[in-house]
Amino acid sequence: MSMTTRQRARLSRGIQYAVLVVVLIALVVLADWDVLLQRVLNPAVAMDQFPGIITVALKNTLIYTVLGFVLGLSLGVVLALMKLSSVAPYRWIATLYIEFFRGVPALLVFLALGYGIPLAFGFRFNHYVTVMIALGVVAAAYIAESLRAGLQAVPPGQYEAARSLGMSHTRAMVTIVIPQALRIVLPPLTNEVILLTKDSSLVYLLGMGVEQYELTKFGREGISSAGAGLTPLMVAGVCYLIITVPLGLLSRHFENKTVRVKKS
Amino acid sequence: MSTSAASPAPVPGPGEPRDSGPARSVSENGTTPGGGPEPTVPPGPVATSEAASTSGTGPETAVRVRGLHKSYGELEVLRGIDLDVVAGEVVCLIGPSGSGKSTLLRCLNLLETPQAGSISVDGFTVTDPDLDVDAMRRRVGMVFQQFNLFPHLSVLENCTMAQVKVLKRPAAEARRVALANLRRVGLSEKADQRPAQLSGGQQQRVAIARALSVDPDLMLFDEPTSALDPETVGDVLSIMRGLAADGMTMLVVTHEMSFARDVADRVVFMDGGVVVEQGPAREVIGSPQHQRTRTFLSRVLNPTTGAAPEAPDTSEAPTTPA
Known part of the structure; x- marks a missing residue:
């Protein structure tokens, strides 16, 4: 008995569904749910995380992310303008910077700032400054590239048309080029905030006081108390998702919808 | 090819007053005969424009x-x-x-x-x-091959932006001038649309209206x-x-x-x-x-x-x- 291609495809899909259902049933029947819940999602342990995980850890994660983003954006704007400059050495410096910090692991930067510099020079930044620099210098490299791409994606004819109407360079950039570049840059910029949120977990490498714990360090400390199991890390993970999922939705929203940069 | 009958513009023939150009010049290298680099002459009547002086x-x-x-x-x-x-x-x-x-x-x-x-x-x-x-x-108004309308602004805003930001005209006056120019190119009813919603020809007409809105000479x-x-x-x-x-x-x-x-x-x-x-x-x-x-x-x-x-x-x- 021969089957048409469409019938074969339908049969294949049916088999895949059947396998998935069997696996699901096996999980439900065979797994020891009491033990799993006890060790992974223990409600009592989860409750123990509060309120510290919000008032200390989530708050600090947000602070570190914002610090990194502020430095990253400021430095990124400068680097993007340098990269588009007509002065060649500016372009070289910006290229060198961007290639370097996109090419080395953020972990290395954290170790350099947290341990390398104190050991080499016997001198240590304030905790928040260290975090800001470590997160910011890497983010700046990525942000600079996004901004450059966004500015270059606006056709040169837009600038020329604006100048031809008598607008100054600054006026043409502010009213015509940057609003259009912003539309292009918002999705990658939002993604950069997501990456920064997650990279802020690297702060846990730096020694710090209890009140400076961020989500990952807080979870790490949580699982070392007796009988806590995985639950503290699960709670920390959910806290990350509370930040990153809305940002992801926002990014997609920017991508899909034409953001109207309306003048007042 | 269309014929001149289709044109509402007065088309002067050779020798008529509108024919204000300098005497016809043809030369091998493209410069006027004997025309080396000339000193900058302040704007004003030029030697070759005697015909233009009759144009009114x-x-x-x-x-x-x-x-x-x-x-x-x-x-x-x-x-x-x-x-x-x-x-x-x-x-x-x-x-x-x-x-x-x-x-x-x-x-x-x-x-x-x-x-x-x-x-x-x-x-x-x-x-x-x-x-x-x-x-x-x-x-000096400029109209481009690729129109270069501002896609993030409405048709009307395309025509008012430079008036407001450059000429510092009040918004109401800028709007009035813009609408008059859009009417001139036959697109006043498209004022609130975005350039992307218009055909190429309509976009180019808006581009002309935009250039006219700052009153170029x-x-x-x-x-x-x-x-x-x-x-x-x-x-x-x-x-x-x-x-x-x-x-x-x-x-x-x-x-x-x-x-x-x-x-x-x-x-x-x-x-x-x-x-x-x-x-x-x-x-x-x-x-x-x-x-x-x-x-x-x-x-x-x-x-x-x-x-x-x-x-x-x-x-x-x-x-x-x-």
């Missing part, structure tokens, strides 16, 4: 170009251009692609910076390093119909005819020979970065004197006949007006 608008020079050179690295795009345009005149720049027509136009409002020569436009010495570039550009058109669907070309050209009829000074880079013949007071043929031949539109297009002009025109006017009919080999010999 006065012998006001709108554009004066002398010895203009422009090159990109090794590539010399403009090799000594002289050009005069009198106020109210419509001049079409024609020539093969790569001949420097667009570059010449873009030098006039400094979208390109020339290396040598002098330009004065509407009383501004464009080549003066101290020029207030923005003040000059306010007087002079309009530059850089191949305004080259990016359009054939059926929308006519709408744009008829707007331009109307502008010409209203006395706007216009410099038009175009491949529309019928437009050039019917609307232009003067046609300037460029090739290889020099002005090869110029004169009254009907004469240059109807009976070109220079071999390069003949070759170009026969290619443009009879694209299906393939190679241009070769006239006797006079292309390298000095050609003089018949």
Whole structure:
């Protein structure tokens, strides 16, 4: 008995569904749910995380992310303008910077700032400054590239048309080029905030006081108390998702919808 | 090809008062005979404009170009251009692609910076390093091949933005001027739409309205119909005819020979970065004197006949007006 291609495809899909259902049933029947819940999602342990995980850890994660983003954006704007400059050495410096910090692991930067510099020079930044620099210098490299791409994606004819109407360079950039570049840059910029949120977990490498714990360090400390199991890390993970999922939705929203940069 | 009967614009024939161009000049190297680099002459009556003084608008020079050179690295795009345009005149720049027509136009409002020569436009010495570039550009409207409407603004905002931000007009007045110009190009009902919602021809008409909204004395058109669907070309050209009829000074880079013949007071043929031949539109297009002009025109006017009919080999010999 021969089957048409469409019938074969339908049969294949049916088999895949059947396998998935069997696996699901096996999980439900065979797994020891009491033990799993006890060790992974223990409600009592989860409750123990509060309120510290919000008032200390989530708050600090947000602070570190914002610090990194502020430095990253400021430095990124400068680097993007340098990269588009007509002065060649500016372009070289910006290229060198961007290639370097996109090419080395953020972990290395954290170790350099947290341990390398104190050991080499016997001198240590304030905790928040260290975090800001470590997160910011890497983010700046990525942000600079996004901004450059966004500015270059606006056709040169837009600038020329604006100048031809008598607008100054600054006026043409502010009213015509940057609003259009912003539309292009918002999705990658939002993604950069997501990456920064997650990279802020690297702060846990730096020694710090209890009140400076961020989500990952807080979870790490949580699982070392007796009988806590995985639950503290699960709670920390959910806290990350509370930040990153809305940002992801926002990014997609920017991508899909034409953001109207309306003048007042 | 349309006929001149379709044109509402008064089309002066040779010798009529509107024919204000300088005496027809033809030369082998494209410069006026004996025309080396001339000193910059302040704007004002020019020697060759005695015909213009009879036109009623006065012998006001709108554009004066002398010895203009422009090159990109090794590539010399403009090799000594002289050009005069009198106020109210419509001049079409024609020539093969790569001949420097667009570059010449873009030098006039400094979208390109020339290396040598002098330009004065509407009383501004464009080549003066101290020029207030923005003040000059306010007087010179530019229409681009690719329209370059601002996609993040509505049609109306495209026409009001420069009025408000540059001329500092109150919003209500800017709106009134913009709507008047949109009406002029027949698109006032599209005022609240985005450029992307319009056809190419409509976009180009909005671009004309946008340029007109800052009240320019002079309009530059850089191949305004080259990016359009054939059926929308006519709408744009008829707007331009109307502008010409209203006395706007216009410099038009175009491949529309019928437009050039019917609307232009003067046609300037460029090739290889020099002005090869110029004169009254009907004469240059109807009976070109220079071999390069003949070759170009026969290619443009009879694209299906393939190679241009070769006239006797006079292309390298000095050609003089018949």
